[in-house]
Amino acid sequence: MRLTDPEIETALAELNAGWRCDGAALHLRVGRRDFASALALVSQVAEAAEAQDHHPDVSFGWGWCSFRLTTHSDGGLTAKDLKLARAIDAIIAS
Numbered sequence: 001m002r003l004t005d006p007e008i009e010t011a012l013a014e015l016n017a018g019w020r021c022d023g024a025a026l027h028l029r030v031g032r033r034d035f036a037s038a039l040a041l042v043s044q045v046a047e048a049a050e051a052q053d054h055h056p057d058v059s060f061g062w063g064w065c066s067f068r069l070t071t072h073s074d075g076g077l078t079a080k081d082l083k084l085a086r087a088i089d090a091i092i093a094s
């Protein structure tokens, strides 16, 4: 069940700074010290995604990671994306 725009707005306000919504997906880009640190974050997020059976699209390189969350089976944003975004926020804050 796709989220409504008000639900998305509320969720964005509750998530940590940095998440952006393009309507169909949530986007977050974070900096890291180097390539190994970026890969370590990707690995931590991958673990959470596997645990939730809900997966981000991921790009990363030396000093940065980028996550894109959408529910492919629903063609847009759902509560599953918010749950994963919260998990990613917690990993970044840890």
Ligand SMILES: C[C@H](O)[C@H](O)[C@H]1CNC2=NC(N)=NC(=O)C2=N1
Pocket: 053, 054, 055, 056, 069, 070, 071, 072, 073, 074
């Ligand atoms: C069968 C399995 O539950 C589905 O393929 C899951 C896997 N991870 C997923 N991740 C995302 N982002 N969207 C999905 O629709 C999705 N579906």
